Amino acid sequence: xxxxxxxxxxxxxxxxxxxxxxxxxxxxxxxxxxxxxxxxxxxxxxxxxxxxxxxxxxxxxxxxxxxxxxxxxxxxxxxxxxxxxxxxxxxxxxxxxxxxxxxxxxxxxxxxxxxxxxxxxxxxxxxxxxxxxxxxxxxxxxxxxxxxxxxxxxxxxxxxxxxxxxxxxxxxxxxxxxxxxxxxxxxxxxxxxxxxxxxxxxxxxxxxxxxxxxxxxxxxxxxxxxxxxxxxxxxxxxxxxxxxxxxxxxxxxxxxxxxxxxxxxxxxxxxxxx
Amino acid sequence: xxxxxxxxxxxxxxxxxxxxxxxxxxxxxxxxxxxxxxxxxxxxxxxxxxxxxxxxxxxxxxxxxxxxxxxxxxxxxxxxxxxxxxxxxxxxxxxxxxxxxxxxxxxxxxxxxxxxxxxxxxxxxxxxxxxxxxxxxxxxxxxxxxxxxxxxxxxxxxxxxxxxxxxxxxxxxxxxxxxxxxxxxxxxxxxxxxxxxxxxxxxxxxxxxxxxxxxxxxxxxxxxxxxxxxxxxxxxxxxxxxxxxxxxxxxxxxxxxxxxxxxxxxxxxxxxxxxxxxxxxxxxxxxxxx
Numbered sequence: 172x173x174x175x176x177x178x179x180x181x182x183x184x185x186x187x188x189x190x191x192x193x194x195x196x197x198x199x200x201x202x203x204x205x206x207x208x209x210x211x212x213x214x215x216x217x218x219x220x221x222x223x224x225x226x227x228x229x230x231x232x233x234x235x236x237x238x239x240x241x242x243x244x245x246x247x248x249x250x251x252x253x254x255x256x257x258x259x260x261x262x263x264x265x266x267x268x269x270x271x272x273x274x275x276x277x278x279x280x281x282x283x284x285x286x287x288x289x290x291x292x293x294x295x296x297x298x299x300x301x302x303x304x305x306x307x308x309x310x311x312x313x314x315x316x317x318x319x320x321x322x323x324x325x326x327x328x329x330x331x332x333x334x335x336x337x338x339x340x341x342x343x344x345x346x347x348x349x350x351x352x353x354x355x356x357x358x359x360x361x362x363x364x365x366x367x368x369x370x371x372x373x374x375x376x377x378x379x380x381x382x383x384x385x386x387x388x389x390x391x392x393x394x395x396x397x398x399x400x401x402x403x404x405x406x407x408x409x410x411x412x413x414x415x416x417x418x419x420x421x422x423x424x425x426x427x428x429x430x431x432x433x434x435x436x437x438x439x440x441x442x443x444x445x
Numbered sequence: 446x447x448x449x450x451x452x453x454x455x456x457x458x459x460x461x462x463x464x465x466x467x468x469x470x471x472x473x474x475x476x477x478x479x480x481x482x483x484x485x486x487x488x489x490x491x492x493x494x495x496x497x498x499x500x501x502x503x504x505x506x507x508x509x510x511x512x513x514x515x516x517x518x519x520x521x522x523x524x525x526x527x528x529x530x531x532x533x534x535x536x537x538x539x540x541x542x543x544x545x546x547x548x549x550x551x552x553x554x555x556x557x558x559x560x561x562x563x564x565x566x567x568x569x570x571x572x573x574x575x576x577x578x579x580x581x582x583x584x585x586x587x588x589x590x591x592x593x594x595x596x597x598x599x600x601x602x603x604x605x606x607x608x609x610x611x612x613x614x615x616x617x618x619x620x621x622x623x624x625x626x627x628x629x630x631x632x633x634x635x636x637x638x639x640x641x642x643x644x645x646x647x648x649x650x651x652x653x654x655x656x657x658x659x660x661x662x663x664x665x666x667x668x669x670x671x672x673x674x675x676x677x678x679x680x681x682x683x684x685x686x687x688x689x690x691x692x693x694x695x696x697x698x699x700x701x702x703x704x705x706x707x708x709x710x711x712x713x714x715x716x717x718x719x720x721x722x723x724x725x726x727x728x729x730x731x732x733x734x735x
Contacts, residue, residue, distance in 0.1 A: 184589070210621070211621045211623065211624075212591060212592040212593065212619075212620065212621045212624060213591060213592070259619065313486060313487050313488055313689070314487040315487075337619065340618055340619045341487075341615075341618055341619075341648075342487065342648065343485070343486045343487050343648045343689040343690065344648060344650060344689065344690055344691035345486060345686055345689040345690070345691065346486070346487060346689065347648075348691070370619070370620065370621050370622060370625075372622070373694055409621055409622065409623030409624075410621065410622050410623070411622035413694070414694045414695045414698050414716065415698055417716040418698065418716045418719050418720055418723070420716075421716045421717050421719070421720030422720045422723060422724070424720075425720055425721075425724055427724070436697060436698045436701040437701065439698065439701075439702075440701050440702055440705050443702065443705075443707065443723060443727070444702075444705045444706065444707055
């Protein structure tokens with residue numbers, strides 16, 4: 172579905188010096204995968220995300236989306252329809268004054284017949300659980316609801332892949348949960364490919380695969396229960412681990428036998444009191 | 446002296462179809478030297494409330510007094526009051542604009558009309574307090590720092606005004622875990638080092654559980670809870686999710702263990718303390734690993 176081959180991205184700073192934000196990144200993401208990307212601010216996560224729908228194009232190497240090279244300009248609209256993006260600030264990505272019109276914005280621009288647009292909007296709002304708000308003004312929604320409307324806008328384009336760049340950074344705890352649950356359901360029930368960038372380790376645990384970035388490189392890549400077992404390495408990178416993984420490590424140091432890969436509350440509870 | 450809000454209500458766009466009551470009859474006293482956390486769902490009135498603390502918003506009804514001065518009163522008084530209450534907004538790094546870090550932090554003190562020596566001294570001490578010593582950082586551009594460092598420069602710009610009360614709105618939003626830890630470490634040091642009162646608005650339950658001595662929960666424009674964090678997070682009758690809140694992750698883990706019959710102390714927050722508590726709870730049950 173998504174593939175990068177020695178992908179490099181160079182930014183120029185204000186002194187005209189080159190900064191390598193992505194340094195020969197190779198990653199393959201299969202259709203239907205749910206990948207969380209974690210890393211410090213400035214590690215290259217967002218730059219990578221922007222390559223995945225051709226908002227940026229490679230300085231060197233290549234980025235292939237559903238078989239299309241992002242450097243081939245003739246594919247750009249197909250690529251952007253395949254991969255939809257959701258950003259951090261819910262207020263920056265809503266364009267209409269009524270929820271259903273906002274979701275319809277993309278399909279309208281595809282020039283679809285209106286019956287088809289209505290059908291897509293209905294479906295998209297249903298998938299994120301926002302049907303009852305279809306006639307509301309977006310400014311009256313909570314942050315979590317706005318993000319779900321933004322996700323519905325992507326779904327209405329029939330995008331098969333969803334890239335979310337810190338979608339919960341500005342939300343309250345319940346809003347964070349709503350967004351994560353919507354994303355998990357879309358992945359599970361609709362088979363949508365998900366790339367989810369976050370600073371919340373508890374969210375990364377929900378993914379099937381966690382990719383850790385540092386200084387423009389991918390330095391770890393594996394299932395969450397494998398990645399978060401490396402407590403010391405993760406901490407040394409300026410990141411953190413879920414609390415259950417942290418407590419599990421402390422218990423091991425105290426001589427208790429806690430299985431490797433214990434990273435959830437339930438998992439830890441099961442290990443201590445079977 | 447203190448910040449006093451008496452029967453404060455605030456309505457956005459009154460007498461229009463968009464009219465919305467954001468604060469309803471708030472009574473609140475903030476004492477010098479307090480560390481207060483304010484939590485609540487988006488739209489609950491947190492930011493509206495803190496904008497009343499230095500007169501950025503004027504109450505539709507009610508009175509706000511800072512150290513006895515009514516903020517509705519004369520403009521000259523309002524200006525002085527604003528110096529006492531420093532505000533750090535969300536994403537304050539977007540407000541940096543000067544060529545050097547020194548000039549950016551000096552902007553506020555210069556506008557107070559202070560002598561150059563005094564300005565330099567305040568900039569030096571403010572940057573020192575946020576861990577960016579002027580000798581190393583003063584002449585550098587603020588735009589070449591990391592996100593967390595830029596935010597600390599913005600905070601230095603506010604503390605150079607030497608406020609008695611420091612209000613921070615979501616200071617950790619969008620920062621990575623280490624950036625988050627660093628900024629909160631700095632805030633704690635500032636709090637202990639200056640005796641300034643701190644009012645912290647946040648969505649991060651871990652932070653308030655660790656740092657705040659007093660916690661306010663806002664809901665629909667009212668203060669729903671006012672008390673110690675432990676009293677909020679350990680009262681199982683309070684339905685946190687109705688207020689858009691959740692338990693700190695560690696508290697949630699400890700509750701799961703307790704529901705399995707393990708007698709752990711659910712007030713703990715540090716992993717090492719939790720591990721010790723688990724071990725002693727298991728020993729009490731006299732089985733090696735229950």
